[in-house]
Amino acid sequence: MRLQHDIDKxxxxxxxxxxxxxxxxxxxxxxxxxxxxNRLHIAFAITGxxxxxxxxxxxxxxxxxxxxxxxxxxxxxxxxxxGQLLAGFAMLKKRExxxxxxxxxxxxxxxxxxxxxxxSRIYRLPDDLPTYILTWVLxxxxxxxxxxxxxxxxxxxxxxxxxxxxxxxxxxxxxxxxFYWPLLALVLPHYYRxxxxxxxxNFTLYHNWIFPFTLAIALGxxxxxxxxxxxxxxxSLFGIYYMTGNLPFFRTQKLIRxxxxxxxxxxxxALMLFMSFDDFWKHLRAQEFxxxxxxxxxxFYAAVILSILAIVMLFIRWKDRxxxxxxxxxPFFLIFIIIFxxxxxxxxxxxxxxxxxxxxxxxxxxxxxxxxxLGMMNYGLIIIMALxxxxxxxxxxxxxxxxxxxxxxxxxxxYGNYRLIKKRRANE
Amino acid sequence: MNNPKLMLVLFAVMLLVQLYxxxxxxxxxxxxxxxxxxxxxxxxxxETAGNIYNDFIRLSFENNSIAVEDRDAWKKFEPxxxxxxxxNEGFALxxxxxxxxxxxxxxxxxxxxxxxxxxxxxxxxxxxxxMYYPETNFSEExxxxxxxxxxxxxxxxxxxxxVLNGKALLEDIYVGGVxxxxxxxxxxxxx
Numbered sequence: 001m002r003l004q005h006d007i008d009k010x011x012x013x014x015x016x017x018x019x020x021x022x023x024x025x026x027x028x029x030x031x032x033x034x035x036x037x038n039r040l041h042i043a044f045a046i047t048g049x050x051x052x053x054x055x056x057x058x059x060x061x062x063x064x065x066x067x068x069x070x071x072x073x074x075x076x077x078x079x080x081x082x083g084q085l086l087a088g089f090a091m092l093k094k095r096e097x098x099x100x101x102x103x104x105x106x107x108x109x110x111x112x113x114x115x116x117x118x119x120s121r122i123y124r125l126p127d128d129l130p131t132y133i134l135t136w137v138l139x140x141x142x143x144x145x146x147x148x149x150x151x152x153x154x155x156x157x158x159x160x161x162x163x164x165x166x167x168x169x170x171x172x173x174x175x176x177x178x179f180y181w182p183l184l185a186l187v188l189p190h191y192y193r194x195x196x197x198x199x200x201x202n203f204t205l206y207h208n209w210i211f212p213f214t215l216a217i218a219l220g221x222x223x224x225x226x227x228x229x230x231x232x233x234x235x236s237l238f239g240i241y242y243m244t245g246n247l248p249f250f251r252t253q254k255l256i257r258x259x260x261x262x263x264x265x266x267x268x269x270a271l272m273l274f275m276s277f278d279d280f281w282k283h284l285r286a287q288e289f290x291x292x293x294x295x296x297x298x299x300f301y302a303a304v305i306l307s308i309l310a311i312v313m314l315f316i317r318w319k320d321r322x323x324x325x326x327x328x329x330x331p332f333f334l335i336f337i338i339i340f341x342x343x344x345x346x347x348x349x350x351x352x353x354x355x356x357x358x359x360x361x362x363x364x365x366x367x368x369x370x371x372x373x374l375g376m377m378n379y380g381l382i383i384i385m386a387l388x389x390x391x392x393x394x395x396x397x398x399x400x401x402x403x404x405x406x407x408x409x410x411x412x413x414x415y416g417n418y419r420l421i422k423k424r425r426a427n428e
Numbered sequence: 429m430n431n432p433k434l435m436l437v438l439f440a441v442m443l444l445v446q447l448y449x450x451x452x453x454x455x456x457x458x459x460x461x462x463x464x465x466x467x468x469x470x471x472x473x474x475e476t477a478g479n480i481y482n483d484f485i486r487l488s489f490e491n492n493s494i495a496v497e498d499r500d501a502w503k504k505f506e507p508x509x510x511x512x513x514x515x516n517e518g519f520a521l522x523x524x525x526x527x528x529x530x531x532x533x534x535x536x537x538x539x540x541x542x543x544x545x546x547x548x549x550x551x552x553x554x555x556x557x558x559m560y561y562p563e564t565n566f567s568e569e570x571x572x573x574x575x576x577x578x579x580x581x582x583x584x585x586x587x588x589x590x591v592l593n594g595k596a597l598l599e600d601i602y603v604g605g606v607x608x609x610x611x612x613x614x615x616x617x618x619x
Binding site for chain 2: 064065073076077080084087088091092108112115116119120121123124125126127135139142143146170171172173174
């Protein structure tokens with residue numbers, strides 16, 4: 001769309017002739033058709049591999065109990081052998097074909113899991129989900145690098161999130177949810193490579209969503225007896241996401257590709273809405289923490305590490321502010337840490353959160369109005385409406401107080417609107 | 429990684445490792461089943477009858493606990509090694525529990541701490557062969573049949589387990605000396 005717009009503009013301005021413009025349009029149209037056909041082939045290949053594999057599993061499951069052990073073992077190993085042959089063929093003869101690499105790697109990924117599961121079932125081995133997942137992902141991880149498979153990388157990210165969840169839910173020594181972090185580090189070079197070499201590819205888009213989403217969920221496995229600190233952990237995480245989304249690399253891409261911006265902003269707003277009620281703060285003030293409690297808790301160290309990372313990120317953003325202004329939501333994580341500390345001693349913290357949400361919502365709406373960006377303006381208004389709804393139903397505030405606050409806010413908006421209209425008329 | 433030869437070598441190593449893991453599971457399991465010492469673990473009929481689910485049965489065993497001196501030394505879900513011996517009737521019972529694999533001749537295998545009963549100071553152990561997946565389609569009628577068989581306390585129900593090298597594998601379940609599979613087959617209504 002942007003290219004079309006630029007070509008039209010250059011033609012209108014007389015920089016290029018109509019004939020040249022037509023040739024340029026024709027060139028890019030061919031490129032797009034080729035790219036979209038290639039994407040279709042890859043998507044169909046992967047889908048076909050998954051469906052075929054699942055179909056075979058279902059047919060076998062129907063007659064499983066009638067088969068002798070040797071037949072069961074043969075069936076258990078067949079997908080693995082077939083997957084390895086396919087992968088070998090793809091590596092030797094079709095290395096440059098992404099469709100072949102991705103579909104063979106996907107098939108082999110599921111074949112590894114299926115083989116181990118079937119052998120465990122045949123011999124009635126003890127149920128041990130964490131060991132199963134860990135073995136599966138470690139056996140499949142080389143596929144990410146040797147076959148450059150982004151499909152396997154995506155499945156890997158989801159699998160290690162499940163691993164973290166399972167080990168946190170039911171302790172399974174020697175497994176630990178802390179293993180998630182080195183496991184995550186093992187796949188990050190591939191993600192970095194995708195961002196660097198193929199920022200526009202669909203696989204990069206999937207990773208842009210799967211990585212921060214699964215990371216946010218896995219982070220929750222750190223929750224222990226100092227769960228109140230997790231709000232600081234998550235506010236800093238969402239701050240990092242939001243600031244990442246505002247880096248030039250992501251900011252220039254389509255919004256759907258900028259998962260960091262969406263997850264960061266939405267995550268911060270959702271957390272702030274939750275914190276705008278007094279329940280959490282009352283619970284916080286009732287706790288009797290000692291310095292020893294903090295020093296011994298994983299939540300504390302996660303909060304420190306993420307906050308430091310967020311501060312570094314903010315510094316990077318601040319240095320670049322001339323080209324790419326810092327938005328009000330970006331430093332909010334720092335302000336939140338102060339509000340959180342104050343919350344131990346006074347009941348004022350929910351008031352600050354409410355004010356902050358109101359300011360952020362209004363700022364985003366105004367920015368949207370200024371830039372003629374309807375989506376942004378509506379987002380800002382949704383934040384304000386959500387805050388209004390939260391306070392409308394907040395039983396902790398009296399009717400009189402709620403009424404007064406709503407009137408004040410309403411008058412504020414009407415006055416702000418009046419000033420905007422006046423300014424616009426003066427400019428016209 | 430731009431060296432094609434190195435890539436192929438690493439690829440071949442990866443394939444071998446992917447094959448090795450399930451193959452070694454088969455080999456070690458076959459060894460336990462063929463060379464392992466056989467032990468009979470008595471099943472708690474009533475408890476097991478109440479633990480029949482859609483596609484598996486959670487077996488409850490009568491002798492799955494042992495007294496411990498210091499209950500604070502053990503954590504819930506911690507892996508442990510249980511040593512077993514036989515009682516007067518020839519059924520297995522847990523004679524000892526330790527954090528590492530015991531030396532000596534006593535048969536032992538890896539299990540997990542379920543919980544410690546604070547009143548009796550007894551450690552209840554999760555045995556590695558508690559999950560039983562019947563090799564049938566396990567329809568609702570079959571599950572009812574299993575419940576009926578398990579609820580019949582006139583028969584002793586036990587599981588035969590093979591133990592070797594710290595591993596224990598469930599071989600079969602017997603009801604009054606007859607394989608559970610055969611018992612179910614004989615009591616199933618004719619098609």
